[in-house]
Amino acid sequence: MSGKDVTYNDEDQTLKMYLRGRPIILAAPSALAENYDISATGPKPPKKLELEWVYGYRGKDCRSNLYVLPNGELVYFVAAVAVLHNVEENTQRHYIAVLHNVEENTQRHYIGHTDDIKSLALHPNNVLVATGQCAGHNKATASPHVRIWDSETLETKAILDDGFINAVCCLSFSKSDEGSLLVAVDDSNDHTISVWDWEKSSKIIETKCSTETIVAAEFHPQQENFIVTCGKSHVGFWQFEDGALKKKMGIFGSHDKPKYINCLAFLPSGEAITGDSNGNLAVWEAGKNTITNFITDVHDGSIFCIYISKSGNVITGGGKDACLKYFDQNMEKLDEEAQVKYFDQNMEKLDEEAQLEGNFGGVRAIAEGNDSQLYIGTTRNCILQGPGEFNPIVIGHSDELWALAVDPQSDKFVTAAQDKYVRVWSADSKKLVVSKRLEDQAQSAAYSPNSAEIAVGCVTGKWYVLNAENLEELADFTDGDEPIQVIQYAPDRDLMAIGSRNNYVYLYSIGEDRVYSKLGKLTGHSSYITHIDWTSDGQNLRTNSGDYELLFWNADERSQDPHSSTTRDYDWATNTCTITFTTVGIWPSDADGTDINACDRSHNSELIASVDDFGKVNLFSYPAIQPHTLYRSYGGHSSHVTNVAFLHDDSKLITVGGNDTAIMQWNVV
Incomplete structure (x- = not known):
């Protein structure tokens, strides 16, 4: 859509806009039509957004991305945000927080990135952080x-942006020279490895690393200019000297060469240690490419992480078996007594291994706090705190996330994803309230007006009614065999509308004892249903579809109402439909129709927020009726932000990302 493509007909008081060449006619409400000026500029919103909290962690497909800072904060990333999360719980950590003037149970955020962060490294001074991102939807x-x-x-010290392709997947600061160099590996076909004088933002050297996947690149902690890389069928030992990078491949000799070498670390002796996809550990002679010790069957399945503790002991983490194994510096397993002595905790004795609960996933990253607390990043995007019993302190979805709904009467909101989990959160406490795993991948959700029930639509055409307090299943239904894209309860009647990818809207009544009965379906769209709004009296609804239609319906007659003379002045309980007269201004000048994924009007009708394919959350004054409307835009998500909703009191805005699986909570200020 562009300004010259939008016209207004004064005679019939309709606006015509185009999306992908398709004309869309929008009738102006009488109150707005009287003084409407299409050439005017819509005002900037009177409020702003401040990122307050990010729910989630990216452990599904990233490594080496969890560290503990000297002030006790965890640093990790999710979507395009680097999170600094303080999770104080015991006296010693509380003392550390006070010493460093850090509030407990808070987050700070570095938001300089424009798309998904894929790699993270902590400088030897434990203050500076390097983060590398991928290419976004908008190159x-x-x-x-x-x-x-x-x-x-949170001040940016340097930006390195010369020649990376696709993504920066590995980072490491040099250790032996106080961190003056940074090594980076990109995600190009040749997985180019480069060494930087980062303070000068100057690339010193680059060369092809491998045509196979690279998962780790680390500077040796003692040996100057020595780098080890690993990945698919590959361990590489690099010496950076005389302006060149020289590589020797790791020699496995008589040992089975694994398909993947997943992780690496360095023992206090200077030997490198790697973990592989067969569950084996290899210890490599210091500064050389030959194996001195090969330990088989350490884990059942891949070893995803090796951590060298502050005492020099070794902890390994398994992906499939979700276990931690403990070794001393000589790679002998620690017994129970040695572990208790090592952790110096008044706690239950540990076995030679610790098993994580299955629903949190395997071990992806390990970090150690100032008080020997362990933090485990998992493959299902959670962070656990231990040792002993590992409890979750960060919980995230681990597959594509679209479903979001807010409780009409409290600070709670619900998310549901294609990982099959439905989760209810408290925006005030910033914690998970209750969680349930469904049989099907979830796509949409809605709260009932009385806050008693949550409806969740799935990709199979099945949808559930759950008790909002405990997520106990109350009923389930199936409408078609395609995804349930959207669910909306009528605000003032016991009715609900189910929008499917099969182009139909199904209407249900809710009788005594909350029994749901199908009334019929609305037919008329020629593409999948994307958004639904009810009128305040529950008599009528409007729908958008994937081919940019806006249709109006009479709920009682279950028929389409094509007359703009009657529909233009309906009082809408919500404005989640992106294609309406009051949302013309949320569309950018070059929009192709799929760019805006969702919008939501504040309950006081002062603001409207939209989310788009470019990782942006956008805030407008409501109504946004001018093609050219001023707005405020906020980053943090990566490409394809999928849903947005104001809390019941408009104090906060919740947004969710599709593939980034992140939930972000914004203060409206």
């Missing part, structure tokens, strides 16, 4: 690059 504004920033001030 002009989201190119792969590295940002080095101060974890105390």
Whole structure:
């Protein structure tokens, strides 16, 4: 859509806009039509957004992305946000927080990136952080690059953006020279490895690393200019000297060469240690490419992480078996007594291994706090705190996330994803309230007006009615065999509408004892249903579809109402439909119709927020009726932000990302 393509007909008081060449006629409400000026500029919103909290962690497909800072904060990433999360719980950690002037149970955020962060490295001074991102949906504004920033001030110190392709997947600061160099590996076909004088933002050297996947690149902690890389069928030992990078491949000799070498670390002796997809550990002679010790069957399945503790002991983490195994510096297993002595905790004795609960996933990253607390990043995007019994302190969805709904009467909101989990959160406490795993992948959700029930639509055409307090299943229904795209309860009647990808809207009544009965279906759309709004009296509804239609319906007659003379002045309980007269201004000038994924009007009708395919959350004054409307835009998500909703009191805005699986909570200020 562009300004010249939008016209207004004064005679019939309709606006015509185009999306992908399709004309869309929108009738102006009488109150707005009287003084409507299409050439005017819509005002900037009177409020702003501040990112308050990010729910989730990216452990599904990233490594080495969880560290503990000297002030006790965890640093990790999800979507395009680097999160600094303080999770104080015991006296010693409370003392550390006070010492460093850090509030307990808070988050700070570094939001300099424009798309998904894929890699993270902590400088030897434990203050500076490097984060590398991928290329975004919009290549002009989201190119792969590295940002080095101060974890105390959140100030950006350097940006490295010369020649990376697709994504920066591995990062490591040099250790033996106080961190003056940074090694980076990108996600190009040749997985180019480069060494940088990062303070000068200057690339010193680059070369092809491998045509196979690279998962880790680390500077040796003692040996100057020595780098080890690993990945698919590959361990590489690199010496950076005389302006060149020289590689020797790791020699497995008589040992079975694994398909993947997943992780690496360095023992206090200077030997490198790698973990592989067969569950084996290999210890490599210091500074050389030969194996001195090969330990088989450490884990059942892949070893995803090796952590060298502050005492020099070794902890390994398994992906399939979700176990931690403990070794001393000589790679002998620690017995129970040695572990208790090592952790120096008044706690239950540990076995030689610790098993994580299955629903949290396997071990992806390990970090150690100032008080020997362990933090485990998992493959299902959670962070657990231990040792002993590992409890979740960060919980995230681990598959594509679209479903979001807010409780009409409290601070709670619900999310549901294609990982099959339905989760209810408290925006005030910033914690999970209750969680349930369904049999089907979830696509949509809605709260009933009395807050008693949550309806969840799935990709199979099945949808559930759940008790909002405990997520106990009350009923389930199936409408078609395609995804339930949207669910909306009528605000003032016991009715609900189910929008399917099969182009139909199904209407249900809710009788005594909350029994749901199908009334029929609305037919008329020629593409899948994307959004539904009810009128305040529950008599009528409007729908958008994937081919940019806006249709109006009479709920009682279950028929389409094509007359703009009657529909233009309906009082709408919500404005989640993206294609309406009051949302013309949320569409960018070059929109193709799929760019805006969702919108929501504040309950006081002062604001409307939209989310788009470019990782942006956009805030407008409501109504946004001018093609050219001023707005505020906020980053944090990666490409394809999928849903947005104001809390019941408009104090906060909740947004969810599709593939980034992140939930973000914004203060409206």
